[in-house]
Amino acid sequence: LVSSKLLELPNLLTKEELNQLYNVLIDTEIEPKNIEKFESYDQKISFDDVYIESLQKQELIENKDKPGELDLINGINPILETQDLCFEYPNSGMKAINNLSITINHGDFIGLVGPNGSGKTTLLYLLANLYEPTSGKVIYKNQNIKDINFHKYARKIGFIFQNPENMFFKQTIREEILYGPVNFGMLNLIKEEYISKLIELIGNESEDKNPFNLSWGQKRRLNLSSIFVYNPDIILLDEPFIGQDQRTIDSIIETLFIENK
Structure with a gap:
């Protein structure tokens, strides 16, 4: 699995809360790398006091059937x-964005923190x-x-919007999870066992339940399930922790790390 996760963190995290999140990530046994602080408007990105923390897995995965994939994993050729x-x-x-040059490698978790209107979304x-x-x-x-077919690139990217309801297109949990695979023409590749696990991720709910009747946290986890199901290379999350209690936040982070293996 070649995968990166890019999260936009809440704007109002205190230093203590950032340290708490850092400790949660440390507990996953993934070594933090490349911790940077950008202080100037002209540096790499256009908002002040941005913390970008890259947590890169220290794994070496060799796939001889895909030339160049090993270089991608080692960071020689970035994924994005x-x-x-x-x-x-x-x-x-x-x-909103001014002369930004960043590199995202296989396995990176990158968090963007900045004030409202700073360009994160x-x-x-x-x-x-x-x-x-x-x-x-x-x-x-x-x-x-720009040179990649839009539909093909969409298959490689999973995007979760700030409002989870903006991603709902179907009338049941099951249909919602399978919406991506149906549109990408890969429904026959999805195993029933995996679908069941993704439904379990949402909570103790029937697969026939209307997504709009779920709790806010369950809606967010349904968003994740609908992305995980087609296994994109990159997942982008816009304000993923808004409206979530600490237990749900911990669960989302744990799930992201599990899916990134």
């Missing part, structure tokens, strides 16, 4: 990167190819995403 990325909303006169939309850059590039496995 931006090159001098800029984005300006129409008639705003201000760049905008960056996720650019990485997901939902926005077109004003200038610069988003590169997926050494290829500009």
Whole structure:
């Protein structure tokens, strides 16, 4: 599994809460790497006091059937990167993203923390190819995403929006989980046993229950299940912990690490 997870963390995390999250991640036995603090508007990304913490798995997975995949896993060829990325909303006169160059490798967990309006969600939309850059590039496995078929790239990206209900398209939990595989033409590849596990992730609920009748935390976990089912290379989460209690937050983080193995 070649996988990275990019999370936009809540804007109002205190230093103590950041340390608590850090300790939760440490407990997963994944070694923290490349901890950076960007303090200037002109440095790499356009918001102040941004903490980007990359937690990279120290595993070496060799796949001889896929040339270059070993380099990808070792970070020689990143799975996703931006090159001098800029984005300006129409008639705003201000760049939401300014000359951002970052590299995301296999197994990375990267958290973005910044104030409201600082460009976090905008960056996720650019990485997901939902926005077109004003200038610069988003590169997926050494290829500009502009040159990749939109449907093909969508299969490689899992995006979870701030409001979980924005992702609901079907009338039952089961149909919602299988919405992606049906649209990607891969339903026959999904094993029934895995579907059952993804339903269990949501909680003790019937697969025929309407997603809108779930609790907020269950809706968020249904979002995760609907992404996990088609096994994307990259998962982007926009404010994943809003409205979640600590127990649910711990469960989401644990689930993400398990799926990233």
